[in-house]
Amino acid sequence: MSGMSDQPVLVVDFGTSSSAAMVVTGETGELVPDPVTGAPTWPSAVHWDGQSMIVGALAERRKRSEPTAYAAEFKRGMAADVPMTLGDRRFRPIEQVAAVLTALRAEAERRYGAPVHRTVVTVPASYGPDDPRRAQMIAAAEAAGLGPVELLPEPVAAAFAPVAGPPPVPGELVLVYDLGGGTFDTALVRIDERWHEVLGHAAIDDCGGRDIDALLAGRIHADGQQWLAPLLASAAASQSAPATLRLGMAVTDFANRIKHQLSDTPAVEDFLLPDTPAYRLTRADLAQLVAPLLDRTIACCRQMLAAVGVPPASIGSVLLVGGGARMPAVAQAVHDAFQRPLRQVEEPELATVHGAARWLPRSGPRTIRASTETTAMVPLSFGIPGGSARLHRWLVVPGQPYPAGTPLARVRLPGGALWDLVAATPGTLDRLLVPPSAEVTSHQWLALATG
Known part of the structure; x- marks a missing residue:
């Protein structure tokens, strides 16, 4: 777009479980943190309070008080486009996406001090030219007051992310392995100085960090049956759907906390509630639990490579991105499967938004x-x-x-x-x-x- 790199542009990586945004001007970019927590990523979550839609960390904080008015992972529902009930109203997934984008735009403009009218939104490579989710994402961004809206394939953006060690060179084939919060995406990208080319891509829509949390929550239920059973019975006896939802949310959040701790330490001992017994899990236990899920991601990569006729030996490197890439089990599984050099970024959950920001000034006047x-x-x-x-x-x-x-x-x-x-x-x-x-x-x- 003419002169795009000289004007402020809002770059958005809208993820299934979390989203990130940057305001890019020329060669510099500034992250737009969640105003409640100051974290660089926003939960892709909404909460309808009866009058307005609350998003991000504030929605997460209110999910326990009114769980039936809370929603997350609605990006997964864009293809089916089925409305869901939040409190006293029904909302389509596109409306929930638009609510998050509206909040991102408002906070970006507040921090930048001026309106930001141009936008780049990253989307999975599986959103092909005829995929209705492309039009829905554009419509959601325009409804949020953003426009004109460009779409950028996530693996292309990720390939521009700053990596540890030397960057990929023009002509190199990079396998992007993106284990996000809600989905797994892979793509084979040929590196160029300005425009990386996606040679092939594939995705699994029910394979991400949240699915790992669900597996771990199931194990916690099984291992802690003696002390969880009374809590479940109490919630059921209250005949309160919100009480049952709150307990399920608490166990899932507990599983997520344990998973993140195991990225930094070989064993964890933590408590669901102050008066429940300690729950202990090792990194090896988690690796064994998630092995079938990781096997699915490896198979997805292999099938994509076979479809484009590129043997693994021709790959220059594998780029690990997405929040799931923090798990040591992921790096080990990918290395064992492909025996190729691994490229990693310091903050894998921010790789796509950082990469899109670096791509923007290099993309030319267009x-x-x-x-x-x-x-x-x-x-x-x-x-x-x-x-x-x-x-x-x-x-x-x-x-x-x-x-x-x-x-x-x-x-x-x-x-x-x-x-x-x-x-x-x-x-x-x-x-x-x-x-x-x-x-x-x-x-x-x-x-x-x-x-």
Whole structure:
């Protein structure tokens, strides 16, 4: 997009369990922390208080008091698009996504001190050009007051993240292994100086950190049956759905806490409640518990590589990103499976947003000059990268004169990026030949102009 790198841009990595955002100006970027906790990531959670939607850490804090008005992981429901009841209202997943994006925009503008009108939202590589979730994510961002909205594949963004040691070199094939909070995504990326190319991708929608939490919560239920049974019976006896929900949330949060502790220490001993017995788990226990889940991710990677005809030996390195990459068991499983060098980032849960921020100023002006010289009446056509795109909108109207270099229209490439079609010479737009939202091809006549 013309001059995009010189203007403030909000970069958003909207994740299933947590989201992150940065305001990028030129070569610098500033994270937008959750205003309640100051953490660099926001829980992708909402809470309907009867009048407004509360998001992030504040929603997490209210889930115990009103669990039936709380929701998380709604990104998983975007494909089905089934409304869910929160308190006294029903909300579609797109509305919940828009609520989180609205809060991110408001906090970004508060910290930046001015409106931020341009946005890059990262999406899984599995969101192909015809996937309805792409349009839903764009619609949610526009409903949140953001626009124009560009989409950037998450593995492309992650490949730009700063890594320990030397960065990947142009031409290198990098296998991106992204174990997020709610999903697993993998992609094979060919590194280039400006535009990385996604050669293949695959995803598992029910395989992420939250699923590991659920496995661990199930083990806690089984191991602590003697002391959990009275608590469960008490919740059931109260005939209160919220009481049962609160107990389930407490056990899941406890499992998540143990999992995170085991990333830093070989064994953990912790308490669900002050008066419950200590629960002990080792890193080896957790590795054994999650082995079947990690086996699924490895199989997903192998199937994707086979589909694109690239043997593991041709991979230059494997990039571990996503919050799940903090688990030692993940690095060990990936190394054992592929025997390739591992690239790791200091904060894997922030790899995508940091990478997108680094990609932005390197992505160029993204403008296309008209390939036809203006005479009395000439068609305007443009050489579109990749050969095709969708016309996003016209930026001028018939009868409007324009100088050379004026953006005439904007197109969205199949990967989600927005490019401006600019005038090579001055002229006046006579008529439009292609309406917005239409598919266009390279050098197709899009409009007629006069000199």
